[in-house]
Amino acid sequence: MNKRDIQSSRVPVTDSRRRRTLLGVAGAAATGTLGFPGLMLAQPAPVRLGLIHSITGPTAYNGQHCRAGALMAIEDVNANGGIKALGGAKLEPVLGDSQSRVEVGVSEVERMQQQGIHAYQGCYNSAVVIAASQAAARYGTPFVVDVGVSDLIVNRGLKNVFRLSPGFGSCVKDGIATLDAIGKSSGRPAKSAVLVHESSEFGASTTKLIQAQLPGIGIEVKDVIAHDTPTRSFDNVVMKIRSLSPDLVMHTGYVNEYLLLARALHRFRADVTAYSILGGGFGAKLVREAPEASAYMLDFNHWYNPKDARVAPLRKRTEDLKMDFIFEVYCAYNAVMLLTDALERAGTVDNEAVVASLASSTWSDHFLPYGPTKFVNGQNQGGAAVGLQVLDGEIKVVAPSAYAEAEAVFPRPKRG
Amino acid sequence: MWEFLVSAVINGLMSGAIYVLVALGLTLIYGVLHIINFAHGSLLMLGMYAAFFAWSMLGISPYVTLPFACLGGFVLGYLLYRGVIGRFSAGKDENILLITLGLAIIIENLSLFFFASDTRTISMPGGDDIIIIGWLMISVPKLISFVAALVLCAGLSLYISRSDLGKAIRAVAKERQGARVVGINVERIYAISYGLGIACLGAAACLLMTSFYVSPAVGHAFVLVAFTTVVLGGMGSFVGALVGGLIIGVAESVSGAFLGEQLGQIAIPLIFVLILLFRPTGLFRGSQ
Secondary structure, three states: OOHHHHHOOOOOOOHHHHHHHHHHHHHHHHHOHHHOHHHHOOOOOOEEEEEEEOOOOOOHHHHHHHHHHHHHHHHHHHHOOOEHHHOOEOEEEEEEEOOOOHHHHHHHHHHHHOOOOOEEEEEOOHHHHHHHHHHHHOOOOOEEEOOOOOHHHOOOOOOOEEEOOOOHHHHHHHHHHHHHHHHHHHOOOOOEEEEEEEOOHHHHHHHHHHHHHHHHHOOEEEEEEEEOOOOOOOHHHHHHHHHHOOOEEEEEOOHHHHHHHHHHHHHOOOOOEEEEEOOOOOOHHHHHHOOOOOOOOEEEEOOOOOOOOOHHHHHHHHHHOOOOOOHHHHHHHHHHHHHHHHHHHHOOOOHHHHHHHHHOOOOOOOOOOOOOOOEEOOEEOOOOOEEEEEEOOEEEEEEOOOOOOOOOOOOOOOOO | OHHHHHHHHHHHHHHHHHHHHHHHHHHHHHHHHOOOOOOHHHHHHHHHHHHHHHHHHHOOOHHHHHHHHHHHHHHHHHHHHHHHHHHHHOOOHHHHHHHHHHHHHHHHHHHHHHHOOOOEOOOOOOOOOEEEEOOEEEEHHHHHHHHHHHHHHHHHHHHHHHOHHHHHHHHHHHOHHHHHHOOOOHHHHHHHHHHHHHHHHHHHHHHHHOOOOEOOOOOHHHHHHHHHHHHHHOOOOHHHHHHHHHHHHHHHHHHHHHHOHHHHOOHHHHHHHHHHHHOOOOOOOOOO
8 A cells, every 4th residue: 555545546455465366366276266156255245344534625634644544454454364253354445535525425425335335434524524424324334433523423313423532522621621730730821812713613613612611711712713724824813813912822723724823823923822622733744844833832632542552563654655643544543443343243244233333332452542432322432632742843742641751831932 | 903904904915915926827818818727726736836846855945946937837838838728729718718627627636646635835944034113023935925026017017018029919919810910920929928827827836835835726725816816907917916916915814804814705705796896897907
């Protein structure tokens, strides 16, 4: 698998898979089984997993990373003998591109359903997840959400939808508590904030929750600024932030705008601490492309367990693909593993059985900072995000203490 | 309050300068060929990738890349017209429209294939420099873009009005058949005009890269603004593109500052509709 495979709609054929295919054909030819197709049919039918992500469009960067994570997990499952309870059935990815658009996400479900999909995974954009999982619900097909934070995803009573990672409701609650703890432990807690958000479901709803909860920890919200995706310039936004002089700026946006705002804050010497909850652009790319602007930025987001030994090899594989090891990768990777566990326990690809298996899941063999899974209305109650900060050019976990790699610097030092 | 207003106006002028540069090529192409170049956004994107790779692979500043990007843009535009647009349009304007639309789709998808959809930015020394005048802060890269837009606009205007080639371009723009009768090679003028239009994009791309990101879809963020600029200024008018771009930049910035970034975005389509309703020829009649 290489990066171009991830961007194309072609299912990647790994070297080992290609080798096995060749060996299989050669072996079959040698033993004469090509003349007896019945013997070949003894192989278990593959489990077809529909992967729907934003491979093109404004959130293509994130969607491609989701797909990469899922494909690496499928590769690993198949390399380890497939689904053993199904006689070693392989996972077979069927690739879809939502183009970051709701209606395309739905049409991908309809297209894939005709191809006999056994389960779906996707989709990154909350709005696409909501619509695509609704479409899958008509067929009762299990839908595992790898990334997608809106709580609407799991609040509609759809029995086929399961989300491993936490939604924005719990992330905001925990993120606000973490901000409070970091502020108190520094002895200089924040008193005011300006909230900046992108205007779709993700940004608007997350910010609404943040706005409601900040007064509870003594932080006054001085202004809420919405912006479109894409936005060409944040200069005016930063001028406004400077004129309001808040202690914090909290941005909920996608990767490009997140980066542009960070650079504008830096350029105009805005002495304000950036703390985001589910800041869509907080990651390796931000640190690499804006090393000075990203210094001391804080975020509360999905992350891996830094103490788990499986992280480093997966990071290397991701970087070998010339991709970033961001949460999209490992959330999607673990979502496939969650589904694999459910299939192993169900022992069948029957929709109802797999849905029941997911609903009763207590899976803990992941490398996320979570406990065992426990689904209530499709939401994993064991999922949790962590506090992160850019320190010395790297992203470090700063909270909770069980996973912390460094102590938070709060508020950020004055810009030079 | 007035400090905030002045900041917004200055920021708007700086953003408007970029719109001017993008619109300059579009208005030149419209003024001469009488077609809307749908490939404009895609070609801007190609220029931005050129500036990005010059920086990331060779360490060449976008300001140094600028003249080469202009030259490369001219050659690319000339060849595109000679090899594709002129050849397959059969002299029909509607065919040219479809061909440029097709080119846009092809360029964008090829970019997606070769460059991936990752957004890329450059972080160059001095990229975050600002000039501080009292409470006023001006981004140096944007100020450079502003000055460059004025210089380029004036230079192009002078060249078109004074040089022999410029006179030939104006003759073709005004009366194609008449120009042909007096011995002007109209097809060559079309190709040169298209090349000049894309050369302007090369300049815009290099200046834009100092403060923005590039991705295969980045042209979409600017091309609608450029169309509005051209309509506002008067289709085919350089002065119109300059004034129109600056007005749109300021309108967008001020409305964004006072109505909110989201609601402020209505300024551009609102200007577009108002101009079509009350002055469909634009502020400056296409001088050509």
